[in-house]
Amino acid sequence: MxxxxxxxxxxLFSARRTARGVWDLEAxxxxxxxxxxxxxxxxxxxxxxxxxxxxFGAKLHRSKDRGATWEEIGVPAYPTPPEGHVERDFLxxxxxxxxxxxxxxTPGLASQPGLLWAGTLPGGxxxxxxxxxxxxxxxxxxxxxxxxxxxxxxxxxxxxxxVVVDPRDGNHVVVAVSSGGVWHTRDCGKTWSAHTKGMRADxxxxxxxxxPESQDPHRMVQCPGAPxxxxxxxxxxxxxxxxxxxxxxxxxxxxxxxxxxPVVVHPKDPDTAWFVPAIKDERRIPAEGRVVVxxxxxxxxxxxxxxxxxxxxxxxDLVYRHALDxxxxxxxxxxxxxxxxxxxxxxxxxDWITLAEHLPPVHAVLFV
Amino acid sequence: xxxxxxxRNLQRHVACPPCTVEGATVQESLEAAFALYPRLRGYVxxxxxxxxxxxxxxxxxxxxxxxxxxxDPVSAASEIYVMQTLSGG
Numbered sequence: 121m122x123x124x125x126x127x128x129x130x131x132l133f134s135a136r137r138t139a140r141g142v143w144d145l146e147a148x149x150x151x152x153x154x155x156x157x158x159x160x161x162x163x164x165x166x167x168x169x170x171x172x173x174x175x176f177g178a179k180l181h182r183s184k185d186r187g188a189t190w191e192e193i194g195v196p197a198y199p200t201p202p203e204g205h206v207e208r209d210f211l212x213x214x215x216x217x218x219x220x221x222x223x224x225x226t227p228g229l230a231s232q233p234g235l236l237w238a239g240t241l242p243g244g245x246x247x248x249x250x251x252x253x254x255x256x257x258x259x260x261x262x263x264x265x266x267x268x269x270x271x272x273x274x275x276x277x278x279x280x281x282x283v284v285v286d287p288r289d290g291n292h293v294v295v296a297v298s299s300g301g302v303w304h305t306r307d308c309g310k311t312w313s314a315h316t317k318g319m320r321a322d323x324x325x326x327x328x329x330x331x332p333e334s335q336d337p338h339r340m341v342q343c344p345g346a347p348x349x350x351x352x353x354x355x356x357x358x359x360x361x362x363x364x365x366x367x368x369x370x371x372x373x374x375x376x377x378x379x380x381x382p383v384v385v386h387p388k389d390p391d392t393a394w395f396v397p398a399i400k401d402e403r404r405i406p407a408e409g410r411v412v413v414x415x416x417x418x419x420x421x422x423x424x425x426x427x428x429x430x431x432x433x434x435x436x437d438l439v440y441r442h443a444l445d446x447x448x449x450x451x452x453x454x455x456x457x458x459x460x461x462x463x464x465x466x467x468x469x470x471d472w473i474t475l476a477e478h479l480p481p482v483h484a485v486l487f488v
Numbered sequence: 489x490x491x492x493x494x495x496r497n498l499q500r501h502v503a504c505p506p507c508t509v510e511g512a513t514v515q516e517s518l519e520a521a522f523a524l525y526p527r528l529r530g531y532v533x534x535x536x537x538x539x540x541x542x543x544x545x546x547x548x549x550x551x552x553x554x555x556x557x558x559x560d561p562v563s564a565a566s567e568i569y570v571m572q573t574l575s576g577g
Contacts, residue, residue, distance in 0.1 A: 167513065173501070173531070173541065174542060175497070175542040175543060175544075175573075176498070176501060176530075176531040176532075177530060177531065177534065177540060177574045179501075179530070192527060195530065197535035198535055198536075200536055217536075218534050218535065218536070219534075219535060
């Protein structure tokens, strides 16, 4: 895939690989606007861009000509709370029933034309049957009493950042919540259950360490070619499932750090996955000022730390949960940082080239 | 007919030149303006019809008191300004 979309605080940038094999920035859409993320629908090639205007709210745009022109489409609406109802999280902080930001856009399967899913802040899941023109809230998840135990993780309010549709069954949808665990539906949203056995949240009070709602998955991915294998980069470390995201095994002893935000998995090889480690909680910076990528090829038993072409000192780039991508061939990787750097590898991370060093803060990258 | 004008920063996203509208309240006046510029509604109001947190509406120089219901009265000679609040420096 020869094009990369880079969603940033100040626009959606596009880079392209030239015939000589050089990557260059070539265009920008929404210059000056905060673009939270982009998505390409594999069913029809349409691009979607989620904007967060701050003053003017979250918006959604789509392009049917690969970014040459965009049209604004519908956005989800939260239900009207009962009169006088003020919702608070379990720490007593107010949670507005109002769309604050798109955090994930996921297309349905080829057998589900028109279906899109959107994960949002605060803690909402919506679906559209008309390619985003109109949206409905998945009320069964929103009304679930356990949702009240979700809390802010990656933002001040809880949010759904990963929505995965099982390629074998479009009614089986799994969402990951920061912070609120991993939830499955097998009837396209009517009923939900948490499956976090094996996860551990050391940051929670002792009696809540294993509670589903305490878990803070930062990003969750499924191996398309081996769909029973799932990976999670969790606040507490790396977890892997080989039984369809029902139970999880913790992977420890990862250098330089088991903390981070993003994870990607090879499209065919479930044992091969990549992470961008960072020092956790108190600092959130690369260890020793070195930007590195971790790769496992054996299901997490061992990791290689990849750094050829990446900055080896005085670098404080943090990489958020949607800012690492792998193309569909499983060969090319790209990641972008909060300090506006973007790197690309064409050999599974062995070697990296710098695509950009002065972009606005990067929220997400996507090969298209 | 009162006159409604919108901050220039909105024009970048939705074309909304000043307009004259009928309405006895801010809510009615804005609804009349949104009838002219349908996409504008979601930029000014949230999904419950309340003024967005970082938006402000002035009627004849006075900020509206009812940001949720927008029930503040307007007269035929009123000037309504839809502005951004300053936030973030």
